[in-house]
Amino acid sequence: MDRQATIATLAATCTRLRRDILEMITHAGSGHPGGSLSAVDLIETLYSKHLRQGAQRANDPTRDRFVLSKGHGVPALYAVLAHHGYFSRDLLPTLRKLGSPLQGHPVVGTVPGIEACTGSLGQGLSVAVGMALGARLDGNGARVWCMMGDGEIQEGQVWEAMMSASKYRLDNLVAIVDSNKAQIDGLVKDVMPLESIEEKARSFGWLTTRIDGHHYGHILDAYEWAEKAEGAPKLIVADTIKGKGVSFMESELVKWHGVATNKEQLEKALAELDPEVLGS
Amino acid sequence: MSEQKPKASRQAFGEALAELGAKHTDLVVLDADLAKSTKSELFAKKFPERFFEMGIAEQNMVGVAAGLGLAGKNAFCCSFACFVAGRFETIKISVAYSGGNVKIVGTHAGVGIGPDGYSQMGLEDLALMRTLPTMEVYQPADELETRQIVEYLATHRGAGYLRLTRQDLTPVHGPAYKFVPGKLDVLAEGKDVAILATGGPTFHAVDARKKLAAVGIDAAVINVPSIKPFDRDGIATWATKVPLFVSVEDHNVLGGMGGAVAEVLAEVAGARARLHRHGIPDVFGESGEPEDLYRKFKLDADGIVAVVREQLGR
Numbered sequence: 001m002d003r004q005a006t007i008a009t010l011a012a013t014c015t016r017l018r019r020d021i022l023e024m025i026t027h028a029g030s031g032h033p034g035g036s037l038s039a040v041d042l043i044e045t046l047y048s049k050h051l052r053q054g055a056q057r058a059n060d061p062t063r064d065r066f067v068l069s070k071g072h073g074v075p076a077l078y079a080v081l082a083h084h085g086y087f088s089r090d091l092l093p094t095l096r097k098l099g100s101p102l103q104g105h106p107v108v109g110t111v112p113g114i115e116a117c118t119g120s121l122g123q124g125l126s127v128a129v130g131m132a133l134g135a136r137l138d139g140n141g142a143r144v145w146c147m148m149g150d151g152e153i154q155e156g157q158v159w160e161a162m163m164s165a166s167k168y169r170l171d172n173l174v175a176i177v178d179s180n181k182a183q184i185d186g187l188v189k190d191v192m193p194l195e196s197i198e199e200k201a202r203s204f205g206w207l208t209t210r211i212d213g214h215h216y217g218h219i220l221d222a223y224e225w226a227e228k229a230e231g232a233p234k235l236i237v238a239d240t241i242k243g244k245g246v247s248f249m250e251s252e253l254v255k256w257h258g259v260a261t262n263k264e265q266l267e268k269a270l271a272e273l274d275p276e277v278l279g280s
Numbered sequence: 281m282s283e284q285k286p287k288a289s290r291q292a293f294g295e296a297l298a299e300l301g302a303k304h305t306d307l308v309v310l311d312a313d314l315a316k317s318t319k320s321e322l323f324a325k326k327f328p329e330r331f332f333e334m335g336i337a338e339q340n341m342v343g344v345a346a347g348l349g350l351a352g353k354n355a356f357c358c359s360f361a362c363f364v365a366g367r368f369e370t371i372k373i374s375v376a377y378s379g380g381n382v383k384i385v386g387t388h389a390g391v392g393i394g395p396d397g398y399s400q401m402g403l404e405d406l407a408l409m410r411t412l413p414t415m416e417v418y419q420p421a422d423e424l425e426t427r428q429i430v431e432y433l434a435t436h437r438g439a440g441y442l443r444l445t446r447q448d449l450t451p452v453h454g455p456a457y458k459f460v461p462g463k464l465d466v467l468a469e470g471k472d473v474a475i476l477a478t479g480g481p482t483f484h485a486v487d488a489r490k491k492l493a494a495v496g497i498d499a500a501v502i503n504v505p506s507i508k509p510f511d512r513d514g515i516a517t518w519a520t521k522v523p524l525f526v527s528v529e530d531h532n533v534l535g536g537m538g539g540a541v542a543e544v545l546a547e548v549a550g551a552r553a554r555l556h557r558h559g560i561p562d563v564f565g566e567s568g569e570p571e572d573l574y575r576k577f578k579l580d581a582d583g584i585v586a587v588v589r590e591q592l593g594r
Contacts, residue, residue, distance in 0.1 A: 061352055108350070108378045116350060117377040120369055126340045127374050130347020130355070133332065137308070137353070144347075157370065160340030168332075 007216040010048065013083065014041050015275045018245045020079040020092060022273075026266040028096035031104070034242035034249060034256035035149060036076040038180035041214050042238055043068075043080050046145060050223045055085040058112035062140040065115045065131050069124020070149035070178060071105035072258070078102055078111075086113040122155025124148060125175060129165045132173040132233075143227070147176045151183030154192045159204065165233040166205030173233040174226040175206075178213060180242040182253035201235045213238025245273055284423055286448035289479075290387040292426035293444055294319025297356060300434045301327045307434060308353045310345050312338045317446075318358040318387045339367040342375060342384070349380035354434065360393070361386025361402025361443055368408050376412040376439050383433045384409070388446040389419075390530030391560060391577060392480045397567035402443070403560050407535025409441040410508045416461070417507040419443040419537075421482035422451040425505055428459035443479060445530075447570045450483040452503060462509035464518075470500030473588055474518050474553070477528040478504040478537045484574070485528055487581035492588060499588065504537050515544045519551035526556045526588050530579055533559040556591045558584070 001009070017040050025031035046066060053063035068077050075095065082089045087101075091111070094100035101110035105119025116127045128146035135142040148158065165173050177197055185191050194200075198208040207229050211218040219238070226234040242256060243249025246269040249256040261269060301307050301323055310332045315321040324331035334341035338359055345357035357364065364386050365371070375382045389402045409417045418433075418440065420426040426444070433440050452467055459465075464476075468489055477485035482503050489499045500522060504511075519525070525545070527538030538557030545555050560577055574580040578587055 065351075116346070117373050120373040123339075123343050123370055123374045126343020126370070127347040127350065127378070129340075130344035130349070131351045132347070133344065134308075134348045134351025134353050137330070138351075157339045157343065160335075160337035161343065163337065164334055164340055164344060167335075 006049070006220070010045055010216045012275050013048070014044050015245070015273050017044055017076070017079040017083060018273050019270055021075045022261055022266055022269050024075050024078065024092050024095045026261045026263060027093045028260065030096060030260050031075055032072040032258050033261060034182065034253065035070060035073045035178065035180060037244045037246065037249065038213070038240035038242050039070070039073045039147060039178045040076040040079065041216065042147065042176055042178060042219060043076050045216060045219045046223065047080050047084055049220060050227065051145065055112065058086060062142055064143045064145065067116050067118065067124045067128045067131070067144065067146040068106055069118050069146055070121065070152050071119030073178070074106045077106065081111065081113040087111045121152040122157040125158050125161035128173060129161050129170060132165070132170040133168060135172055143172045143174065145174045145176065147178055150177055150179040150181065150188050150194060150197065151191065153177065153194060153197065162201060162204040162206060169231060170233045171230050175233065175235045177235065177237045178240050179237055180240045180253070182242045182257060184257050186254055197237050198235065205232055206235045207232045208235045208237065210237045210239065213240035214244055247272060284451045286450045287423040288446055288448050289420050289423070289426040289444040290319050290446060292423040293385065293430055293442070294322035296427040296430040298322040298326050300431060301330065304354065304434045306352065306354045307356065308332065308348050309356045309358065310334050310341050312336055312341045312359045312363065314359050318385065320356070320358045338363050339370045342367045342370040345382045346374035346378055346380040349382045350378060354381050354383070356383045356385055358385040358387065360400060361389040361405045362400055365402055365405035365408050365441070372412055376415050379414065380439060381437050383440045383442060385442045385444065387444040389443045390445070390480055391565045391573040392445050392447045392530055392570045394446070394570040394573060395567050398565040401565040403532045403565060404535065405443060406507055406531050406537065407539065410540065414439050416440045416509065418505055419479040419507060420505055421477070421479060421503045422449045422453055424451065424453045424457055425459055429505065432459065432461060445480045447480065449480065452483050452486050459505060462506050462511055464511045464514035465503040465505055467501040467503050470498045471522060472498045473524040473526060473592060474500040474502055474522045475526050475528060475584065475588065476502045476504050476537065476541060478507065480530040481528045481574070481579040481584070484579060484581045485584055488584035488588065491581060491585045495589070497588065497592065497594060507537055507540060510540050510544070512544050515541055516548045516551070519545060519548050519553040522553050524556065524591055525553045526558055526591060528579065528584055529559040531559050532562055533557040534562055556587070558587050
């Protein structure tokens with residue numbers, strides 16, 4: 001598939017995934033739409049083009065692994081995993097329901113493709129460091145990808161993990177910051193300012209790049225860079241928009257962190273998410 | 281009684297781990313700038329490629345151990361009990377909830393660490409660790425038991441907590457001893473009282489039994505190496521055989537081994553035994569020599585004798 005076709009496919013797929021995410025959360029009556037919609041382009045591009053695993057090898061010890069450290073964004077991951085056949089799409093409406101494998105935050109062993117329990121923020125990168133060390137010990141060439149939120153990296157453990165990844169020169173580790181600029185209590189810059197994330201990471205010994213996290217060409221380029229760059233762990237800071245694709249969410253970033261859409265809002269959102277109309 | 285000399289369980293742990301490393305190639309060990317103290321350095325020297333020095337950053341160490349466990353390794357993650365168990369939230373989510381194959385090793389447990397004082401004393405780690413589903417919790421009483429528990433943990437798939445001492449422990453087991461997870465270890469039978477001891481004070485409880493015999497009190501001494509899984513049936517059985525249990529531990533009396541005994545006793549029908557929980561009585565520790573602290577908190581033989589006599593009124 002040539003690049004233009006790849007991008008067109010990603011755009012159409014992600015629009016459908018956005019619909020899945022909002023339907024799931026609306027049905028659940030709770031969840032985190034903003035951070036799921038900001039992350040979905042990054043996650044789908046990873047699974048469709050770069051992550052060396054799949055539904056048939058979800059337990060292969062030599063697989064690449066993806067750790068969603070910002071666990072509240074898991075509706076995006078569930079939508080992507082279902083799309084790629086890790087489990088039946090019929091499960092999606094059970095999100096957050098009693099007895100469902102689709103827990104409100106990721107839980108290992110519930111459905112194939114979930115690699116770590118996360119949701120207590122700031123822990124995923126440490127786990128990813130351990131997985132990357134394990135892959136190196138086994139010499140299997142596997143890569144570990146870890147997505148964090150920008151608010152999440154206020155947790156000190158993230159910077160401990162960055163130190164350790166740098167010490168062990170884990171060039172099989174890629175961290176992605178879904179920088180959607182908002183957290184529960186307000187904008188990240190007001191709650192606890194972080195910029196420049198790349199400068200901080202570079203001072204910790206990481207290689208970094210910054211991209212538009214909704215531009216599929218940028219994402220593909222960044223992932224290709226991350227796979228090739230050697231000698232140090234890699235960080236991709238992706239500028240994203242909380243609630244991307246839904247105008248009433250994009251205009252109220254903070255509000256839509258952890259509030260579920262109701263049926264009326266869902267209809268309004270779905271009207272804007274037409275899979276026949278391709279995005280960027 | 282074996283011919284072995286007193287040895288700290290941390291030392292026995294380090295030696296056992298270094299020996300097991302050759303046979304168990306999935307073993308990896310992490311430490312947080314305390315490898316010389318926890319004795320994980322013995323493994324590090326033999327298997328440097330499988331040892332990870334993580335610096336003074338325990339929560340990351342715990343998380344990295346979880347990742348190694350999820351990647352198929354059996355990760356031993358070592359520090360003082362207070363520091364490593366203190367990273368509870370990371371242990372809870374990244375290790376226990378994730379089903380990670382991680383063994384949290386907390387050395388220098390209890391007031392037995394001595395002069396460093398309360399900030400370095402793990403006195404609540406048992407209470408924390410035993411509330412985590414899937415987490416197994418063990419505390420050996422001497423070198424032989426330590427070696428057997430470490431060997432068990434080197435093959436066990438899942439999460440575990442191992443609580444060890446800084447101070448030397450006098451052996452309480454003969455060479456034929458066989459550790460069984462989830463079982464009480466009866467060191468001596470008796471009918472007047474059962475002293476249930478775990479970890480550092482256990483050999484003192486053995487000495488206390490002799491001193492109690494001299495004043496006509498027939499005490500059973502039961503070592504409790506397995507805090508979780510816990511031998512509910514064993515406790516229930518003994519509760520029909522003696523009128524009094526005295527639990528003895530170098531840990532806060534709240535939530536530790538004595539707490540586990542209390543939970544079982546409250547649920548046992550027809551139990552005859554009343555329980556007295558003896559340990560650190562919900563106060564902070566302090567600086568001092570380990571033997572002085574054991575004397576102060578009545579965890580030495582004379583102290584245990586005094587507590588038992590007081591409880592029996594004899």
